[in-house]
Each structure stands twice: as C-alpha cells, then as structure tokens.
Amino acid sequence: xxxxxxxxxxxxxxxxxMSFELLGGRMLAPYFGSSVYVWGSIITVFMLALSIGYLSGxxxxxxxxxxxxxxxxxxxxxxxxxxAIYFSEYFFEFVFQRVEDPRYGSLLASCLVxxxxxxxxxxxxxxSVRLLTVSADSSGSTAGFLYFISTLGSAIxxxxxxxxxxxxxxxxxxxxxxxxxxATCSGLAxxxxxxxxxxxxxxxxxxxxxxx
Amino acid sequence: xxxxxxxxxxSFMFSLSANxxxxxxxxxxxxxxVITEKDQIRCMRFETRRxxxxxxxxxxxxxxxxxxxxxxxGILAGLAIQTKPSRVLILGLGGGTLSNTxxxxxxxxxxxxxxxxxxxVKLAKRYFDYKENEQVKTVIQDGxxxxxxxxxxxxxxxxxxxDAFNGDYIPEHMMTKEFLSEVKGLLTNEGIISxxxxxxxxxxxxxxxxxxNVFNQLKIFKAPTKGNRVIFAxxxxxxxxxxxxxxxxENHFSIYSMKYLNIVSQxxxxxxxxxxxxxxxxxxxxxxxxx
Numbered sequence: 001x002x003x004x005x006x007x008x009x010x011x012x013x014x015x016x017x018m019s020f021e022l023l024g025g026r027m028l029a030p031y032f033g034s035s036v037y038v039w040g041s042i043i044t045v046f047m048l049a050l051s052i053g054y055l056s057g058x059x060x061x062x063x064x065x066x067x068x069x070x071x072x073x074x075x076x077x078x079x080x081x082x083x084a085i086y087f088s089e090y091f092f093e094f095v096f097q098r099v100e101d102p103r104y105g106s107l108l109a110s111c112l113v114x115x116x117x118x119x120x121x122x123x124x125x126x127x128s129v130r131l132l133t134v135s136a137d138s139s140g141s142t143a144g145f146l147y148f149i150s151t152l153g154s155a156i157x158x159x160x161x162x163x164x165x166x167x168x169x170x171x172x173x174x175x176x177x178x179x180x181x182x183a184t185c186s187g188l189a190x191x192x193x194x195x196x197x198x199x200x201x202x203x204x205x206x207x208x209x210x211x212x
Numbered sequence: 213x214x215x216x217x218x219x220x221x222x223s224f225m226f227s228l229s230a231n232x233x234x235x236x237x238x239x240x241x242x243x244x245x246v247i248t249e250k251d252q253i254r255c256m257r258f259e260t261r262r263x264x265x266x267x268x269x270x271x272x273x274x275x276x277x278x279x280x281x282x283x284x285x286g287i288l289a290g291l292a293i294q295t296k297p298s299r300v301l302i303l304g305l306g307g308g309t310l311s312n313t314x315x316x317x318x319x320x321x322x323x324x325x326x327x328x329x330x331x332x333v334k335l336a337k338r339y340f341d342y343k344e345n346e347q348v349k350t351v352i353q354d355g356x357x358x359x360x361x362x363x364x365x366x367x368x369x370x371x372x373x374x375d376a377f378n379g380d381y382i383p384e385h386m387m388t389k390e391f392l393s394e395v396k397g398l399l400t401n402e403g404i405i406s407x408x409x410x411x412x413x414x415x416x417x418x419x420x421x422x423x424x425n426v427f428n429q430l431k432i433f434k435a436p437t438k439g440n441r442v443i444f445a446x447x448x449x450x451x452x453x454x455x456x457x458x459x460x461x462e463n464h465f466s467i468y469s470m471k472y473l474n475i476v477s478q479x480x481x482x483x484x485x486x487x488x489x490x491x492x493x494x495x496x497x498x499x500x501x502x503x
Contacts, residue, residue, distance in 0.1 A: 026385075026497075029384070030360075030390060030391070033354025033357045033385070035241075097364065102353075166498045167501050167502075170493075171496070
C-alpha cells in the first residue's frame with residue numbers, strides 16, 4: 001500500500017516539475033521573448049534547482065525519514081508556487097527595467113521565480129527512494145523504479161501541458177492546478193502517515209495484549 | 213470564379229516552390245535559412261521537410277521593383293493614410309522588401325526594422341538588396357522585447373507594420389491583447405498599424421477578436437489569390453482610406469505596379485469572424501495549437 005502511495009506521489013512530483021517548466025517559457029516570453037536563450041535560461045535554472053533539490057532531499061532523508069516529513073515537502077512545494085502566481089509579473093518587470101541583455105535578464109528572472117519551487121520539488125525524488133528502500137541490496141532497483149515513475153510523470157506533464165492544458169486553461173489556472181496536485185499529494189502523504197502509524201500502534205497493542 | 217482563384221493560388225504556390233533551385237543555405241540559431249531560385253524568382257524560406265513550403269519573401273530578378281506578394285501591396289496602402297510618416301517600425305524583416313520600398317517612396321522617413329534572426333538580416337542584405345542607411349536601421353531582437361523597451365523610452369511611431377507571423381511557428385507572445393496594447397502605446401495620435409495576419413483556421417476568429425478589442429475599428433485587406441489578410445487599425449476614432457491620393461504617391465505606386473484604387477476596393481470593414489471567440493492574452497495564447 002505504502003509503495004503505491006509513494007509511487008503515485010513521485011509520479012505527481014515529476015508531472016508538476018515539467019508542467020511548471022513549460023509554463024516558464026510562456027510566463028517569460030512577454031518580457032524577454034521566446035528566443036533560444038530564454039529557453040536556455042529556464043532549463044538551466046530548473047536543472048540547477050533540481051540538482052540542489054536532489055542533494056538537499058538526500059541529506060534531509062538521513063534524519064528519521066517518515067511520510068509526515070515527506071508530506072511537509074509537498075506542502076512547502078505547493079506554497080512555494082504562490083509567488084509565481086501572484087508576484088511573477090512584478091519580478092519580471094523589475095528585472096526587465098534593470099537588465100537590458102535578454103540573456104541575463106531571463107536568467108535572473110528565472111532564478112527569482114522558478115528556482116525555489118523547483119528546488120523543493122527536486123527534494124521529493126531522493127526522499128521517496130529512502131522511504132521505499134528496505135535493504136542495501138534492493139536500493140538500486142528501488143531507485144530505478146522511482147526514476148522510472150517520476151520521469152514518466154514528467155513526460156506526461158510535458159505532453160499534457162503543451163498539447164492540451166494551454167489550450168484549455170490560462171497560465172495562472174494551470175499553476176493553481178499544479179499547486180492543488182502538490183497540496184493533494186501532501187494530504188495523501190499525511191493520511192498515509194497516520195494510517196500506517198495507527199496500524200503499527202494497533203499491532204503493538206495486539207502484541208502486548210497477547211504477551212499478557 | 214472561385215475555382216479559378218483556387219487554381220491560380222495553387223499554380224502560384226507551385227511556381228514559387230516546386231523544384232526551385234537552392235542557391236544558398238545558412239544555419240542560424242533558430243533554423244536553416246534557405247535561398248531558392250526558379251524562373252527569375254528568388255525566395256527566402258525556412259527549411260522544412262514538409263511538402264507545403266511557405267516563403268518568407270520573394271523578389272523577381274527580372275523586375276526587382278515588382279512586389280511578388282500581394283499582401284505587401286496591401287500593407288503599403290497604409291501610405292495613403294500616413295503619406296509622410298516620420299518614423300516607421302517594422303517587426304519582422306524578411307527580405308527587407310517593405311523597408312526598401314518605403315525608403316524609396318519616402319526617403320526622409322526613419323525606418324526601424326526589427327528581426328530576431330541575424331542570419332535573416334544578413335541574407336536579406338546579400339540576396340534581396342536590403343539597404344541600411346542613415347534613415348534605415350536594423351535591430352536584432354525579439355519584437356515583443358523591442359516594443360516593451362521602446363515604450364520605456366517613450367518612443368513614438370506613425371506607422372507600425374507587424375509582419376512576423378508567416379513562418380511555421382507563430383510567436384505566440386506577439387499575438388496577444390497585451391502585446392497589441394503595447395504596440396498601440398507606441399503610436400502617435402493618428403498613427404496606424406498594418407498587420408499581416410492569418411486568414412484561415414480557428415486562429416482567424418481568435419486573432420480578429422483580439423485586434424478588435426484593442427483597436428475597435430478594423431479595416432481588412434484580403435489578398436485576392438493568396439490566403440493573407442492585412443489588418444489596418446489606428447490610434448484614432450475612425451480610420452478611412454482616402455478616395456484620392458497625392459499624384460506623387462500614385463506615381464510611386466505605379467513604379468511597383470500597384471494600383472491604389474484596386475487595392476482600396478479590396479479593403480472593407482466587414483466583420484466575418486465569430487465574435488464569441490476567446491481573446492488571445494498573455495495568459496491564454498495557444499496560437500500554434502489553433503492554426
């Protein structure tokens with residue numbers, strides 16, 4: 001059960017990251033154009049954010065990992081999207097007025113708006129590996145499976161956003177959609193945490209009563 | 213009648229694309245730009261594997277003054293309203309035909325041509341006689357970014373020509389209500405725009421509604437044989453094309469085999485799009501999915 005939940009959450013994280021990245025191009029275009037270097041900036045910032053996220057997610061998993069902490073990562077990731085919805089235009093305008101070169105302008109603007117949320121989303125993958133790993137022997141297989149699931153999520157996030165979501169919804173509405181996916185994931189992880197805990201508690205009580 | 217027009221359009225397309233000899237190909241950061249030649253017609257196009265080739269610009273080598281594309285003639289009708297524009301902005305250079313023609317007809321006009329692709333500018337100079345001089349300047353920049361920066365500098369133009377939309381990929385951020393409002397903000401009082409736009413697919417309705425929302429009154433020129441549509445609009449209450457134009461302008465037009473009365477007879481303000489179509493905005497602009 002826990003395996004299914006964590007896989008689903010990893011899938012949703014992969015979906016959200018790529019959907020957000022694709023929207024990045026749309027959000028920046030009015031200020032910095034859609035030249036190849038604008039996409040270069042976006043991809044650079046996302047890759048940078050993910051690399052920091054992987055590192056810190058891995059470190060965070062060293063301290064008594066559990067589903068509750070996993071839920072908190074999702075919650076923080078969803079809250080971190082709020083500035084992108086409410087303040088991105090101010091950030092872009094601010095940078096646009098100060099940096100003439102659209103290459104560095106788009107790079108700086110991407111850092112301001114996309115770095116933090118995507119970094120937190122990047123923490124999810126290594127943390128989910130830790131939660132699912134039961135032994136050192138199977139750790140490679142667990143990691144491979146989770147890469148598979150989250151990258152599949154990314155592929156579907158990319159195609160859904162670029163083929164359909166931009167046709168059905170406005171940019172902000174899609175951002176709200178991603179935010180609610182992440183928030184729902186957080187809720188699911190919390191629920192799963194308390195459900196597993198109560199089960200463990202019940203088992204412990206049972207063991208205690210039989211011992212008595 | 214309708215069939216003969218379609219046949220003419222098809223034969224025209226074939227004459228420009230089928231078996232045209234590639235005389236030069238150059239790679240840019242965006243795509244491969246190809247120069248082709250056939251029957252004295254030289255064209256610039258972006259390389260594609262598709263059967264349907266869309267040329268960015270063409271010139272007739274036997275008569276360089278001839279405007280090969282009908283929509284170019286349509287756009288130039290703007291000179292009937294702005295007879296002596298002091299500043300003109302062209303977004304989307306292509307081969308530089310519009311810039312060259314305006315410069316020849318009105319040599320004192322300052323022209324700024326903006327194109328995103330440096331290779332297009334280079335090949336326009338080499339193969340299409342695009343001329344830069346004291347009055348004609350080229351800026352290599354994304355059109356939207358240029359417009360935003362020009363607004364910051366409080367620049368003004370009497371005539372803005374939007375011609376960045378005839379490729380396979382539509383720059384979606386240059387189709388939106390916000391973009392058109394920025395363009396409007398660059399116009400002088402009584403300043404006008406001429407925009408080469410789409411005349412087929414769902415996009416026709418979305419785009420028309422967006423232009424109408426920003427500029428209220430639109431005048432439409434539809435190229436008789438090809439699918440282009442030119443939208444005219446102004447930063448004023450009412451846009452009217454004069455029945456008569458100055459003799460000097462008429463003479464200039466005749467050098468380019470343009471007959472003003474013919475063109476103006478193809479301009480109307482008929483609303484033939486679906487008014488309930490959504491507007492294109494920075495938040496919602498799936499132009500490439502709609503075309």
